[in-house]
Amino acid sequence: MARNISYGTTNITYKVEYRDRKTLAIEVHPDSSVRVIAPAGATPEQIQAKVEKRAPWIAKQQRHFDSKERSANQPEWISGENMFYLGRQYRLKVEAGSPNVKMAGKYLRVSVPDKKNTSQIEALVNAWYLQHARIKMEERIEKFQYMLNREGLEVNSLIIRKLNKRWGSCTPRRNIVINSDLIKAPVHCIDYVIIHELCHLKYRHHGPVFWNLLNKYCPDWPKLKEKLEKGEWVN
């Protein structure tokens, strides 16, 4: 069972496990999840009081894991690094030459005049992702045209750009915004995000009717969401 407390501007969600023990223990895991192991007889109020007391420590641990993970996942833009495209893994190969990016076999080959110019490599690769994301997302949206027709919905425009910490959104003007990094994930995960946002054309909230509609067009969504969030393509 998951519970919540607020600490300053942070929201701490924790799961409680009851054990035959006398003291309460709090664990913060590298994925920032919080687990409370409580004595069998502890009341929710007692547990919450303990969690609140330890909140500064919990928040500090979460920040620590967060920064560590982010730097571990951050590419250095050198040959041999893993790059993702449509859920498949490719290796980055940096070569000297005029600026260009292309996918060949298991490689994402980038040529730049100066192989040490990592910011140029990064910019080239991101532009390549953006370009391919645009083509792919348009193709996927077209695939769900039947859904739009059936539900009487219409997309004003599809916008692909790098978003922070979210995969997509749907604006009040019926624009669908998709994170260009989503192109790194498998196609069925891409479809889940697109259908989710298309459902927001009808319902601008996450109420029961929204979930009904999502279930109708993407019954596998919980599995796909989990896969998307656990994938190595997330950084």
Ligand SMILES: [Zn+2]
């Ligand atoms: Zn949503």
